[in-house]
Amino acid sequence: MTPRIRHKLEHHKGSVNSAIFDASGAYVFTGGQDKSIRLVNSATGEEIQTLLGHGWGIQGLAISRDSSTLASCGGTDRAVYLWDVGQAQLTRKLTDHAQRVDCVAVSDNGSIVVSGSFGKTVRVWDTRASNSPQAMLQVLKESKDGISSLVLTPAEIIASSIDGCARTYDMRTGRVVVDSFGSGQPVVCVRVVSDGKCLLVSSMDGSIQLVDRADGKSVAAFSGHVCKDYRIQCDASNSMVASGSEDGFVYVWDILRDSESGSAQYRLGGHSGIVNTVEFHPSAKSGLAKGHAMMLSAASDGSVIVWE
């Protein structure tokens, strides 16, 4: 079944850099270059709220599982903003990064926020700390170049970096596993797939790989999209892998079917700019009910499309 456009939202002025579903999938948060974060109902497509407070464009969004804490990171702000979504207010600003913060991730209970910046560091914050100096728990400096994306699992921090490596910081074993991919191209996105067994890694040489986390071997590779100059994010559900692309299309691969050829199953048009990010609906990730929104994509022309 070909994905169709359910809603095309054009609330933002300027590029939309980040778009996420909340944990239930009912809402969509989008953050863009116009320094605003918009909360939209994914079913109806109407805008519910706008969160203003960033001084510069927004590079990343993350929300906790209980939707209590929304973390957003800005460009030149060098800060991580924590929002109270219910009140639509800024609760906290975490400032310690030396350069712009490009990605952010929140733990399930919302107490830990991890942010990665262009300044090669990943900082771990405690949102429950009373005063700012104590909020920063740790700085991870192993990367040799800016951090492009972050994933926070219950026991690990996974950071992908422009130096071409994906680092998995395991809190239980106290080890960092550095996976460097042979091409040397920057890794722009990393996601965890299949109950944590595989890592989806997208690099700037135009390839997306599915890597087994146990031994680092590549399971499948997908290509066809264009990722040469920009940070194009990808996502994976149970059976599909989707990625944005610089040519304005959303590429979707079926993991089982397309792993041989690597060429896209679907090539969805609808945006007229660089498709910055793609995200699957939480239900699609967990493999439950279908019928409502399946995928979310945001592009540099200011449009956000909810696919079904």
Add this chain to the structure above:
Amino acid sequence: MNKRPRNSATGTGGIADDRVDFIHVGTEFPSAISNQQQQHRTWDGKPRDYSRDAFKGGFSAGYHGTVGSKEGWQPTTAFVSSRGKRAERAQMKPEDFMDDEDLADIQAARSIRVTGDYRTDVEPCEAAASPAENVRGGIIGALAEAFATEFSAVRVSPSSRVGDSIMAIMGWKPGQGLGPLSRVVDRYSDDVSKRLPPKPTPVLSCEPKTNVHGVGYGFAASDLPADTSEEPSLDESAALPALGTLFKKRDKKLTDASSAKGADTVKKLRQQQAKSDKQRLSFGVDDDDGESVDGDIVTTGARKPKSALDMLVANTVKPLRTAPFKKRPEHRSGFCHDGRQPLSGFVLVSPSESEFRHYEGPVVPESFIGVHSSLKSRWDSVPAVGSQSKLSRESGKLVTADDRARLGIVDTPIPAIQPLINSETARAALAGFKPYESDPAKQARYLEYLMLCASSDNDGARSSATTLSAAEAPEFARMAQVFKPNSVMMSRFISSGITTTLTGPQASGSKTDQANSNKPVARGVDATRTTLEWTPARLLCKRMNVHPPAHTLARERNEEKDNSAKLRRVRAADFILWDGPEGSIAPTVLANDTLSTSQLDNMALTQKPDISLFQSIFGDNE
């Protein structure tokens, strides 16, 4: 006894060491007398080698160096107290408040003017009382007035100039020049005693030359003479620019050279002018009747140098012509071909003169064979002997192969096209991006080259078809290497030979065909794995509900033991910031320490620190 302890760090000791710590700021005050002079002075003004104890003799013996004398000495009777005077304030003048800059401004603002009698820019009418008699010499005629006007501008009444009065005392009379008197022999009376003073030298005023204009500037048609019968006048650019102003009053009548006679007229006019000039500007040498006015002037003294006026006269004999010639409208031959006059300032050359005769070329004999080395550049080498003639004979025809053989032209062998890349690379490159989009011919050649490389790897060099050239082969090889897609793409085309890639816009949602389901799985590059160690923060583990790793715990325990000094410092810092038992501590100083949050929590002080803290701060060591 040394009051100050001598430290080895500051040097060996002595006063000089104290000065080491001095920082010199600013510049020295300049004293009124120079350094040298200062050296020669003594503190009390006595001579350098003055001895206060030895008796050296002298009339003031006994009282030397004292105020006393044989008669005794009385102090001044009245003690005058300056107390009263001190209360008086010195009158402050504005100059006291001024600094150097202000004083300099005052100086600059002071302008020196010539007062009263000494003024030189006096009105000409005042001094024009007697111009003619002041100017000595034989200048007669209309020029005298003009001269005098100029001269009087710089002259003042004789009495007012000090120099003049001095010279008058010495025997000079106003209007005379300076120099020895020249003896004049009076013709009539043969009296040799008469002596004439020298002629005055005119004071030149340097006026800027304003007549710097080109041909035809500032002249209206009405200015120009209608006929040549009038006397020619001198033009402006005299030898002496200052005296050019003298001639302003005169008419700007210029000779007209546009008549048919042309150059002859000019010459005649010139001669006329010279004669009249001679008549005009004569320094009394020749009168109308040839007699001199003042008699023959015989200079027996020093040879009188030619004055500037004399030179002016000489120059004006041949006047310089810079004024434009204006064509007279009456002359029909002076019109241009379209019936209009030429531009102002231009002279139409008479058409008869402009035509020149055209002569036919020489007659070429029949047997003449010309050697045409047309279009041959200097830098070409001379062709082989004999070939030149042959080529010329065959000029106009293509050089055929026979001719080439005859001429001995040897072809360099056409190089074969080498396949520089192996066939896999070529095949892969064919599947990849194709360069030279803008040049389809080149792209076709590139593809052909790749086909050649792909298909026949082992055939070795082969001579090309017409389009491929060996020169481009290395370039194409390089391009193929660059645009060879990576292995991900490669894997698609392992078995199906050469196919095109997924390019161009497709309808959204189109499904690409899967050829075979038995193809090998497209694999990316396996990751290179390295493992390092890191210690997660305690609090992080706590919040994530993760048991911290074993080595972290051990390290933390060790760190606590080693942190005694740090702890002391921490406590000191806390003490400083501590504002009471209930106050909270903000240990911002500790941000860079590697103590974890938990340790910081532990160190929150609620009681007074022990004596060791104070000892560490105020203690003896360090």
